Amino acid sequence: MIQQDHLQIFDLTLNVWAPLFVGNGSSYTKKEYMYNTRNGKVSFLDEQKFFSFLVEHDLVDKYGQFMLSEQSNLWAFLTKDCGISDAELKTLTRYQIEVGDALDAEHSLKEIHAFQRDAQGHAYIPGSSIKGALRTAWLLSAVLADRSTGHSLAQNRRATFPEEKYVNQLHLRTLKDESIASDAVNSIFRGIQVSDSAPIPDAQMVLVGKFDALVNGSFAKGSNRGIPMCRECAASGTKVRFKLTLDQSVLKGRITKESLLEAIQQFDTYYEQTYSRHFTPPSGAVNLPQQPHLILGGGSGFFAKSLAYPYLGEEEGLRWTAEQMKQMFHNHKHERDAENGISPHTMKYARFRGRLYPYGYCGVSIL
Structure with a gap:
């Protein structure tokens, strides 16, 4: 004391x-985060960097089609359909955390309720x-x-x-x-x-x-x-x-x-x-x-x-x-x-x- x-x-x-x-009162829908099934972690995008990347690589229309489709796994779409490497995705990510057994990409992803974070994202x-x-x-x-x-x-x-x-x-x-x-x-x-x-x-x-x-x-x-x-x-x-x-x-x-x-x-x-x-x-x-x-x-x-x-x-x-x-x-x-x-x-x-x-x-x- x-x-x-x-x-x-x-x-x-x-x-x-x-x-x-x-x-913090906000949440992420199934299409707003990336679940990497290889490392068991979920990543949350830096929206500004991500959309700049889409524009630079002419992926805006393809991403729009994804958002309107029934497909919900953003990580699978970006890595498999767009050919973006995990290393590139890491540069577009604000932070990532461990999933444990909370998500199941084989059946259906879930909405994620977000934790309180400060202006720096901590x-x-x-x-x-x-x-x-x-x-x-x-x-x-x-x-x-x-x-x-x-x-x-x-x-x-x-x-x-x-x-x-x-x-x-x-x-x-x-x-x-x-x-x-x-x-x-x-x-x-x-x-x-x-x-x-x-x-x-x-x-x-x-x-x-x-x-x-x-x-x-x-x-x-x-x-x-x-x-x-x-x-x-x-x-x-x-x-x-x-x-x-x-x-x-x-x-x-x-x-x-x-x-x-x-x-x-x-x-x-x-x-x-x-x-x-x-x-x-x-x-x-x-x-x-x-x-x-x-x-x-x-x-x-x-x-x-x-x-x-x-x-x-x-x-x-x-x-x-x-x-x-x-x-x-x-x-x-x-x-x-x-x-x-x-x-x-x-x-x-x-x-x-x-x-x-x-x-x-x-x-x-x-x-």
Whole structure:
């Protein structure tokens, strides 16, 4: 730790135990990337260089025909139909990552959901993603410490957890009736800053498939071969580094390194006792380290991002969540969730090289 007056600056390391997906909202269609079946890697083109190459080699019309055809393997088209060497293609590539078993060129390629990348094309994790996960863990511990009773949430899908009750502690701005304003000015989380991560090397990025497992360890109908898309993820075993700054002129000891680590431990315990214990791991699932962890990113699921269960209590939280699931996903058979004891009734898994990992499990160290 570095102490600078009221600022405490820590090194926060995210230890990725299961594929971690932090998307940038974009995706690549089957015809927008190259899957080289010889080296098992997928490459993403530098569009400007690629189209200049097509013009220089009089391939624009041929490429247009490819885009309108049923053929979907861009690498096969460029190497076999156009006679472009792998060495030439490499000069047109922004980056490439390992495919594992996420793609099958013999049958059908898939849409790829892209990871967050900076202006230079380096994969990274925004600090806001980590701050959000820490916020959820801290709020869960605050809710569990709240001994008041009679909590309730509306049954419509717009109902939100009243986090301002727990975070608006600063009293810096009040309304005309002298009540505390429910805005970021009064949020205690003003005192926490997390930097964007250091770049993640492409050698530590992989493609993974997505599977929905039911409570008995089987896969939801129609998903035994995975959802027809895959994700660009930070691989299991990756370490991602951030700077965590606690401004104690704001926090005044109410949030510390120790309290954050305790909140992570409490989140881990609550998640296991209330949610994951209901699920039998599917065949091929890995055994993750038995250490406190956060769950974040795409695929981490409703439970890792919602505080309905701790706020309402396990029984009422189950009923409320089942109702929300039923309203939002009409064809996913959530009508019996409350009767079956858990909602949502699926857990999201990533598959890489035949092994299944629950998405986004990450250990955290703060030094």
